[in-house]
Amino acid sequence: MAKRVLTTESGAPVADNQNSATAGVGGPILLQDQHLLEKLARFNRERIPERVVHARGSGAYGYFEVTDDVTGFTRADFLSSVGKRTETFLRFSTVADSLGGADAVRDPRGFALKFYTDEGNYDLVGNNTPVFFIKDPIKFPDFIHSQKRDPFTGKQEPDNVWDFWAHAPEATHQITWLMGDRGIPASYRHMNGYGSHTYQWTNAEGEAFFVKYHFKTNQGVRSLSADQAAELVGKDANSHQTDLLQAIERGVNPSWTLYVQVMPAAEAADYRFNPFDLTKVWPHSDYPLQRVGRLVLDRNPDNVFAEVEQAAFSPNNFVPGIGPSPDKMLQGRLFAYADAHRYRLGVNHTQLPVNAPRTAVVDNYGRDGIHATRNGSRHDKNYEPNSYAGPAQTDAALAAPLAIHGWTGTHEAPAHAKDDDFFQAGELFRLMSEDEKGRLVANIAGGLSQVTRDDVIEKNLAHFHAADADYGKRVEEAVRALRED
Numbered sequence: 452m453a454k455r456v457l458t459t460e461s462g463a464p465v466a467d468n469q470n471s472a473t474a475g476v477g478g479p480i481l482l483q484d485q486h487l488l489e490k491l492a493r494f495n496r497e498r499i500p501e502r503v504v505h506a507r508g509s510g511a512y513g514y515f516e517v518t519d520d521v522t523g524f525t526r527a528d529f530l531s532s533v534g535k536r537t538e539t540f541l542r543f544s545t546v547a548d549s550l551g552g553a554d555a556v557r558d559p560r561g562f563a564l565k566f567y568t569d570e571g572n573y574d575l576v577g578n579n580t581p582v583f584f585i586k587d588p589i590k591f592p593d594f595i596h597s598q599k600r601d602p603f604t605g606k607q608e609p610d611n612v613w614d615f616w617a618h619a620p621e622a623t624h625q626i627t628w629l630m631g632d633r634g635i636p637a638s639y640r641h642m643n644g645y646g647s648h649t650y651q652w653t654n655a656e657g658e659a660f661f662v663k664y665h666f667k668t669n670q671g672v673r674s675l676s677a678d679q680a681a682e683l684v685g686k687d688a689n690s691h692q693t694d695l696l697q698a699i700e701r702g703v704n705p706s707w708t709l710y711v712q713v714m715p716a717a718e719a720a721d722y723r724f725n726p727f728d729l730t731k732v733w734p735h736s737d738y739p740l741q742r743v744g745r746l747v748l749d750r751n752p753d754n755v756f757a758e759v760e761q762a763a764f765s766p767n768n769f770v771p772g773i774g775p776s777p778d779k780m781l782q783g784r785l786f787a788y789a790d791a792h793r794y795r796l797g798v799n800h801t802q803l804p805v806n807a808p809r810t811a812v813v814d815n816y817g818r819d820g821i822h823a824t825r826n827g828s829r830h831d832k833n834y835e836p837n838s839y840a841g842p843a844q845t846d847a848a849l850a851a852p853l854a855i856h857g858w859t860g861t862h863e864a865p866a867h868a869k870d871d872d873f874f875q876a877g878e879l880f881r882l883m884s885e886d887e888k889g890r891l892v893a894n895i896a897g898g899l900s901q902v903t904r905d906d907v908i909e910k911n912l913a914h915f916h917a918a919d920a921d922y923g924k925r926v927e928e929a930v931r932a933l934r935e936d
């Protein structure tokens with residue numbers, strides 16, 4: 452094999468990579484040492500801003516294969532026939548900690564999936580939890596501030612975490628989920644993924660449906676207790692990354708089965724819960740799971756920075772037949788992600804290999820900006836309309852229109868007959884075994900008992916009481932016992 456030659460960034464051969472050039476032996480360094488200057492300067496620029504949330508993550512490529520006919524609900528081409536395969540990239544993540552954070556922590560996990568479809572990339576940016584803490588995006592920056600490091604102490608503070616929740620009764624359902632047995636997944640392979648929001652599907656006839664996505668792990672759900680997790684973090688802070696990387700390297704390819712819950716659009720208005728409220732699930736007895744296909748991860752990225760750190764998923768990357776619902780949280784996210792990408796990766800982040808469509812052709816009039824690589828040829832006009840047969844609109848909406856009534860204003864999301872902030876949290880508590888209830892209560896009390904203000908504790912206790920009398924009583928007793936210690 453030919454010997455490889457070390458070069459500068461401009462491709463010139465490097466004579467010495469061990470000794471910098473000096474004025475005489477023992478003298479100061481020469482400004483003309485291009486290789487040294489370039490090396491030091493490039494090193495200073497290695498980091499890019501980490502994701503403002505979900506900074507720590509792991510990714511893998513794979514494919515999605517349709518196993519069941521869903522053409523009655525959506526005209527999305529990648530779901531159009533049984534057996535059809537689409538290449539995918541999935542990034543898993545924790546939420547609250549920074550890039551160097553440990554994997555085995557109590558935190559939701561991100562489940563961000565990119566389908567490289569023939570009609571453009573479809574990004575489904577979900578979590579391993581079917582619900583979320585809040586239901587209006589205007590609260591998101593405050594929520595995240597309260598969960599990440601305190602600006603004075605530089606660490607996560609139970610006072611902040613629980614103070615936010617004291618003012619967010621709608622978080623009770625997600626807190627019950629997070630503090631329960633599924634709150635610390637054993638690995639990324641052993642957890643489910645959810646779209647969490649309600650999305651809209653439209654079929655070829657233009658009929659609209661509302662759907663919720665559920666990716667059920669075929670490895671089985673496995674979780675860690677608080678003690679097991681603490682031990683694992685001490686042994687291998689990167690345990691989820693190690694597990695995913697090694698499984699795929701060994702050819703043990705993890706897979707998930709995708710199911711959807713489908714609600715005909717006309718049923719949304721009178722459903723007993725607001726179907727667009729992200730703090731609620733749709734009971735399966737109302738809308739059963741219908742199988743769609745199988746997701747398999749079978750290839751590790753070759754380079755974590757290029758492919759995982761630079762991966763950009765945006766909930767507003769839809770394809771024909773799939774669109775947003777009026778869920779206010781989702782609507783806020785339709786803005787937030789691509790904006791984050793422009794800041795973190797630059798305006799041309801969609802041209803990076805991991806983000807660029809694979810089979811779909813990008814053809815538009817967007818031009819220039821930092822790091823432009825695909826920028827049109829001498830034959831392409833950079834304005835539209837034009838007389839030169841440039842790309843033109845289709846006049847076919849991606850999804851069906853939604854009827855809207857009323858006045859503009861800062862409205863709360865409409866409450867339906869059974870909507871309150873506590874009912875489903877109580878249902879989840881009552882579904883748990885006696886043992887799990889015990890662990891749930893211990894986990895909540897472990898955090899809540901560290902709060903320094905009694906009024907914050909009281910407000911949180913009131914939420915658990917409202918969810919279920921037994922739930923509230925047990926948490927209250929456990930918090931009192933820990934505070935008396």
Ligand code: HEM
Pocket residue numbers: 501502503504505508542543544560561562563576577578583587588589591645646647648729762763764780781783784787788791792795
């Ligand atoms: C209004 C609410 C929310 C806002 C404003 C928001 C905003 C953000 C932002 C700015 C990022 C960083 C994106 C990047 O730099 O690439 C992010 C990452 C992420 N968010 Fe959200 N988020 C919200 C709610 C949610 C919800 C409800 C879910 C799940 C159902 C979710 C799942 C994720 C995931 C999985 C990532 C990581 C994506 C990746 O792997 O690159 N977020 N979020």
